[in-house]
Amino acid sequence: MKVQRRSRRVAGFRAAGIHAGIKASARDLALIASDEPVATAAVFTRSTVVGAPVEISRERVAAGRSRGIVVNSGISNVAMGQRGLRDARTMTALTARELACGEEEVLVASTGVIGEPLPMGILRKGIPRVVEALSPDGFADAAEAIRTTDTHAKIASTRFRLDGVPVTILGIAKGSGMIEPNMATMLSFLVTDASIAPRSLQRMLGRVADATYNRLTVDGEGSTSDTVVLMASGAAGSGTLRAGRPETRRFETGLRAVCEDLVRQLARDGEGATKLMVVDVTGARSAAEADRAARRIANSMLVKTAVFGGDPNWGRIVQAFGAARVAWAPDRSRVRVGGVTVFSRGRSAGPAARKRAERALRAEEVAIEVDLGRGSGRARIFSCDLTYEYVRINAEYTT
Structure with missing residues (x-):
């Protein structure tokens, strides 16, 4: 299945990436949002030391649906105790208010330096701006905004037919060092306009993550913040994917192809890597x-x-x-x-x-x-x- 390293529109989703002010000049705040609650699955780090965003998102994704995920880069919000949890919840509450949805429908991720508090004053001003910047064409900006030591943004997408209907899968990722996922810091966010139930989506993501993201190592160091999120809007209008359907296997093949391409990009752009x-x-x-x-x-x-x-x-x-x-x-x-x-x-x-x-x-x-x-x-x-x-x-x- 052909994968291209470029952005595409994915029905039912918008994205944005802006410079909020955590970093000196680069984009550092991203948001991926759906038009309505959509099926959502995720896998996270297996480290015993995890960031507050992982704790919050792991708890919320159990519901199987979400409206989006807000992501900052530069500071990872790890080892900050109750303050870290409070700040992560505040990020989701601010985002939910702007999206006019429930706070529990918003996931959160952070990446960057461990042991420093989030600059909440900057984020309070930045979140309304990133929501305002949401666009169907915003995934490339979001990919830029989640970078830390990456030398370039990582994006991959594919389009194929299910039930005679064009369906799109798009993913972005970041991570150059502290990478040996046991699902590295490795973040990846995937969206599709195919229709699939949350439980099936979670099982599928688990299999694909084991075959792709968990096959990646840059320096053998596991991260506190590894997160992979997959959201499915169903807005393409194809039939609902269920176990045993040939179309379901075809979709999983496409998902795996996108994830493997992202993994290849991550490995090739490992910190200082030339090969x-x-x-x-x-x-x-x-x-x-x-x-x-x-x-x-x-x-x-x-x-x-x-x-x-x-x-x-x-x-x-x-x-x-x-x-x-x-x-x-x-x-x-x-x-x-x-x-x-x-x-x-x-x-x-x-x-x-x-x-x-x-x-x-x-x-x-x-x-x-x-x-x-x-x-x-x-x-x-x-x-x-x-x-x-x-x-x-x-x-x-x-x-």
Whole structure:
């Protein structure tokens, strides 16, 4: 299914992103709103330390319907105790007043520095302005407004037919560091004009998140604020999607395609990154074992720096999954870097293969493939290289 990295109108929704004043000059306040209460699903961080917005939104999304989500960037509203909860509720109350809906119908998310209070004076003035700025064409501005250390906004969309009716799925996302979701800081907001019941929407989002957002790691650091929200207006006029319908499977395929494209954008724009890494492990004794091996490879500083340096050092890859206590059969195993076999059946490839692998590592997307030779378990993880710039960004972040 074709996915494009551009904004589209999605029937039943408007969005906006403005500069409220949390940041010096960039957009820092976003809102996605529906014309009426719509089916809503969400998944959140599994960290034991969570931001106040996660607590509020997790509680409210259980109702299965919402009118929108208000998002600020720059300050994450984490570790602020009762003040943080009060401020998050105030954000939703101010938004609800402007949208003429119930406070419980508004979700909230925040991203940025941990341990600082929200500038509520700025937000009290900014929320009426962001509501006023709402537009069917506002998703690109919203994508800009949720950024922190991202170098560019992330947006993806697709359009296809269900029951003969054109249906749209659009998503925006942010996140460059502190990313290894266990659903990273990673926020993503998705809207569609398809019709689907809240329970079905929640189950579907859970499956898609496990296959996409939970396959992403930049630095192995889990965030306090990870949030993925999916809202479905039903305004396209297609039939209601239910389990077992071929159209439901088609919609889930489209949703997964949009989410995977966002994940690829997030990994490629990891803090300081120059390359997207796609790690595929096959031949494990189980899917869980393959996942453990792939994550260890994707998070290995030795592997990530080798990719940055253009060094097809397969020894670092083998060391990484070995440290994860994953079994392999050397005489049946294979390691490929950039599509080039560098180790196979107990032997290292020769100098010619190494040269080809070095050339392959110059690409912006690098595949690392490991066949453990033990079974049928497989897993894929998206990551990025580790550069000098990552250290600089994080050394200077709060200043």
